[in-house]
Ligand SMILES: NC(=O)C1=CN([C@@H]2O[C@H](COP(=O)(O)OP(=O)(O)OC[C@H]3O[C@@H](n4cnc5c(N)ncnc54)[C@H](OP(=O)(O)O)[C@@H]3O)[C@@H](O)[C@H]2O)C=CC1
């Protein structure tokens with residue numbers, strides 16, 4: 404499969420270039436950055452720390468690359484992702500989206516692009532987190548509203564969006580298990596005299612610091628017992644290999660909007 408990476412000098416971009424180089428049946432055919440990036444023109448392999456250059460310089464023009472590839476992997480920023488989604492739809496290719504911080508209007512645009520592209524979007528591409536989401540759904544359904552649900556996440560100091568895409572994905576899983584709408588029951592911030600906790604709400608807490616790759620805990624707090632389901636990412640390679648698996652899976656599908664639950668058959 405011929406793949407292009409956008410945001411290729413970023414933390415995930417570099418990890419993806421390395422992972423694609425190490426994956427059989429996948430070839431990196433292009434690496435893209437925005438026009439003001441200081442990395443434009445540099446070799447993708449050198450940037451990713453590979454022992455030899457790949458002969459692929461970072462470019463700013465997606466059009467010729469999208470026209471000659473099977474899929475694009477995108478861990479960038481919401482505005483960039485929406486632009487790439489339009490181009491991927493025009494080129495009728497696979498678009499794997501790991502970008503977080505997307506809003507409901509953004510998701511509507513992505514669903515429209517998925518009429519022509521094969522989009523796989525997930526706030527977390529790892530097997531562990533997607534399995535965790537299933538466990539959270541089951542726990543939420545089993546325990547019911549006598550147990551308060553709180554979702555705690557910690558990430559590195561450079562992360563720009565909160566709560567994390569993963570925390571929101573886990574919140575959706577909990578809400579689905581409870582058969583409620585997350586939008587109507589989530590409490591994203593607490594400060595000052597908040598009053599007692601509202602029964603049935605799903606709370607979020609965000610920590611930022613250091614180099615933490617991504618820790619998530621879903622806490623079910625009952626009257627005399629507490630259940631905690633935890634995932635800790637130890638290497639960004641888990642997101643990169645999940646994204647490549649998603650691209651390979653989507654290559655065989657019809658245009659549409661898919662998630663990692665579809666890819667992993669969970
Ligand atoms: N779903 C998942 O499994 C995961 C999702 N993520 C998400 O992926 C996103 C990226 O994370 P991370 O790699 O840590 O962030 P980085 O900031 O390190 O990387 C983002 C890269 O995208 C570049 N970029 C910005 N705009 C454009 C554009 N228009 N075209 C091309 N490149 C562009 C940035 O350039 P510059 O720095 O110059 O602005 C940067 O190099 C975040 O939303 C994060 O939450 C991260 C890990 C896992």
Ligand SMILES: O=C(O)C1=N[C@H](C(=O)O)C[C@H](O)C1
Nearest residue numbers: 503526562567568569616617
């Ligand atoms: O920005 C990150 O780093 C990560 N972002 C994703 C998120 O928002 O959940 C996934 C992972 O936790 C790392």
